[in-house]
Amino acid sequence: MTNTNTKTKTKTEATPAKTANGPSRSKGGSDQVVSIPKRHEEERKRLPIYSARDAILAGIKKHPSVIIVGETGSGKTTQIPQYILEAGWAQYGAIAVTQPRRVAATSLARRVAEEAGTKLGQRVGYTVRFDDTSSPHTKLKYLTDGMLMREILSDPLLHRYNYVLLDEAHERTLRTDILFGMLKDIQSKRHQLKPNGSATTTPRIVDELKIIVMSATLDAERFAKYFNNAEILYVEGRQFPVRVFNTLEPQPDYLDSALVTALQIHTEQGPGDVLVFLTGQEEIENLEKLLLEQRQRLPAEAQDLLVCPLFAALPPAQQALVFTPAPPRTRKIILATNIAETSITLPGIRYVIDTGVHKSRGYSSKIGIESLLVAPISKSSARQRTGRAGREALGYCYRLYTEDGFAQLEEDSEPEILRCNLAAAILQLKAAGVNDVLDFDYMDRPPKLALLRALEQLYALNALDDTGRLSKLGKWMAEFPLDPCFAKVLFESQAHQCTHEVIDIIALLSVDTLFMMPFHKREEAAEARQKFTSLDGDHITFLNLQKAYQSVKGDSQWCSDHFVNHRGMHHVQEVRKQLRQVCERVKVNPNVSCGHDFDRVLQCFTTGFFHQTALLQPDGTYRSVIGSQYVRIHPSSTLFGKRHEAILYNELVFTTRLYVRGVSAIQANWIPEASPRYFRQGQLTAKAALPSVKGP
DNA sequence: AAGTGTACA
The missing domain is CATH 3.40.50.300 (P-loop containing nucleotide triphosphate hydrolases)
Structure with missing residues (x-):
């Protein structure tokens, strides 16, 4: 088993026979030998957490869920998964460790692979968007929490894992909070499916899922209570006063x-x-x-x-x-x-x-x-x-x-879940099979109004049917790593025959700052940007940028000469590639182009953003179609200071004033056409704010 | 006529 000098429990959990879809064991090769390479052994033993090793393993063995409280420097994120691995408990099911950030997931996996003496992607690996080093041999996988959410969509009971460790739980990001509820649900379902559990309704043999929540703050009682009175273990940090x-x-x-x-x-x-x-x-x-x-x-x-x-x-x-x-x-x-x-x-x-x-x-x-x-x-x-x-x-x-x-x-x-738009999270929950999102077991329940708003928005996008269930379109939308509004636009691009342009623009809109505005060179930057500017607004301007970027093959000197965010544009290409791949998968041709007929593109965007539109008032200001708010076009927009009868916008944020960003000019009569369901129902104040627009 | 905390699929 292990080569450590300490007494470790070598007895493994009673593990049922390998399931049909379980990961296969690799045969031969040094990768199967579970041992601590000598050069890291001493170093690992010096970590504060080492003295708690047996207690942690005992806690994990005894309880379905465990809360680990430990400050930075305790080594909990790198060591606990290795302890489980070394105890031989991950022989059949794998270990997932989630992180809120990509860099953390990738760098932790690298370090642990090194400590465990394995090549990255063998026994230890990572999966983040655009970058996956895991393989069928991977027993310990570091991944972003968003990535685990997507894995749930294709594997609703997470069969390949027996241990999920949620790290940085105290940060309470939207995704960790959603994962809390999903994992709790999966754990209880798998418990019921267990061979010696009460309900053996299926012939499939399913292991129990252990949940280990890792947090840096001392307020672990709330986590413990939420996870069915989980055991709390404290580990010392390594921190100077x-x-x-x-x-x-x-x-x-x-x-x-x-x-x-x-x-x-x-x-x-x-x-x-x-x-x-x-x-x-x-x-x-x-x-x-x-x-x-x-x-x-x-x-x-x-x-x-x-x-x-x-x-x-x-x-x-x-x-x-x-x-x-x-x-x-x-x-x-x-x-x-x-x-x-x-x-x-x-x-x-x-x-x-x-x-x-x-x-x-x-x-x-x-x-x-x-x-x-x-x-x-x-x-x-x-x-x-x-x-x-x-x-x-x-x-x-x-x-x-x-x-x-x-x-x-x-x-x-x-927690973020209490202060953000929930439409995307609700779509994901529905796609994962949680239909009753109002009664979902949230650790902190969002206000009912926020949940209803999200449901309304999804309904208006036709992602839900009249009974509130996910529609066929809704399922299609959930396939894409996109906000529901963008997914809807992408769907509509088929009818408008502009999928090529729409994919590009959506990818471009995924980056915050495409045009750099260095403190001391603002005028130069503005001048460089003029070359791409379209009178239609930011969407087409971005499309022009993408075309120019492709024509110079992403040259970095070209980018810096034109004050274009090189790293951002690289990200755009990755998103673009991924969206094109998903399109192929769902049998949508990503190459259908409208040429220079940009009206089609903007009409298409209106179908996803009809609720983010504003109309020009006689006094030259804009008023939002919903809520009738005075909005200003952000100075970073190409339409800043311009007047058009109607605009659509990607984002509406209150900073010093109410600003819209990512703005394009549209025709006012496109707005009610974009969602007959929404404007006919008139459940919001949309109609009242649309005196000049005749609803159908 | 004037300005965008951080992260993720």
Whole structure:
């Protein structure tokens, strides 16, 4: 069994005979030998979690579900799956470990494959969108939670797994929350199907599914309660202490406080880089400017400072700067959004400055509007930020708010499922066989209105029939990794004979920032962009960009010359390829083109976005068809400042004002034609807001 | 006339 010196349970669970569709065992080859390679053995034993190994295995053996609480650095994500593997418990069924992010899934799999002495894709592998290293031999698979959701669609009881580990559960992303309910349901169904279970209605032999929820926060009781009184196990982290300082008075201007604090650390404190948490790009660029001004005033003998901005839209080359050590006698000051809170781990940070705020996405199901506003963070976010100072040595955290201010923060951030549009998630649930989505076992139940809005939207798109069940079209839509609106547009593209163009545009719309707007070169960038601009709006402009990009074969120099997001365009090509593949699979010809008849394309988009349209008012403003809201065209749009009788938009977000992004000009009479079901029913205020549009 | 936290299929 294992070569470890410790006493490990070598007895495996009573495992039923191999099922017909179970994974086959590979014969021969060193890959079958379950052992810890010598060079990693000592290292693995030094991890804090090692001492809890037997207790964890015992807990997993005894309980259907286990909650593991452990901070970063405990090794829970890399070690627990290996313990299960080494115990021989994954001989027939495999182990899945989910991650909210792709990079985490791929890098963890690489490290664990190395530790386990196997080639990536053999016993250990990963599956993320566009990249799958798993094979029939893979016993331990790291995958994104979205990927596991898709696997459920093709394998509703997840037969190939006996263990599912949900990592970073405390983040409460929409997908982990949906997975919670789905897995709980699968676990109970598989229990009922078990040979020695109460109901043996099927000849198929099914193993039980173990669920292991891993979280970094101490509030595990809610998880435990939700998963049928699961066992809670605590594992120690490996974290250095961090001294926390609060301000004595509330700060009227946290940007100014951040500037003062950063300079104070720089001139008075010992070595170590500084990480400042800010809300967005504009704020980061402002503080960068202020810091660089102050840098000029530093005494000649003082150490230098290097300012590194860090946010997702930053070009990769500049993002990489934060990982390269600062030159001698230079201190790095990193100005980051909350990308540095979870997604990117920075080395060398000893000082954290926490402004106590972030931008957070909200959604009002009442008016169907998303917002992106500055809001206070939660206590757990504050602790997470603080922890970033203690990764390598003891650190310091300066909270730019009072102790009382901290006490008033919410304990945890609101789960995403409570503050987003649920249409896509509901479509997935229905496709996975959960018809009654109102009664689904949510850990945090979304407001009923939000669920009803999602059902209404799916009904309006013809994805549901009159009884609320998934229609044939709805099943078709769920095949695609797309928002329901886009899936509908893609379906309609067949009738409009413009599938080729529609696939391209949908792929292009999947990237946030295709045209870069560098701080200091805005005019140049705007000029470069002119070459692609279509008077029809952003959709056709993007299509022009794709054509130009293809004609230069994706040349990266061409991209940077034209201020085009090279990485983004690469992603577009991957999405495009995948959409074309799925089309082929469902017997839709992806090559049918409308040539230059772009009216067809935009009419087609109206069939999925009739609810995201606005009409020009006599005073020159636009009013949304639904909700009758005044909306402004975002300055990043090609239609900014232009007037057309009607527009459709990809996104409606409230920031400083209510802005629409991804905008194209349409004809007003296309709107009611786009969804007779919706406008005839008039269940929303659509008709009232459409005085100039005659419904059928 | 003026601006987009993060992630995923």
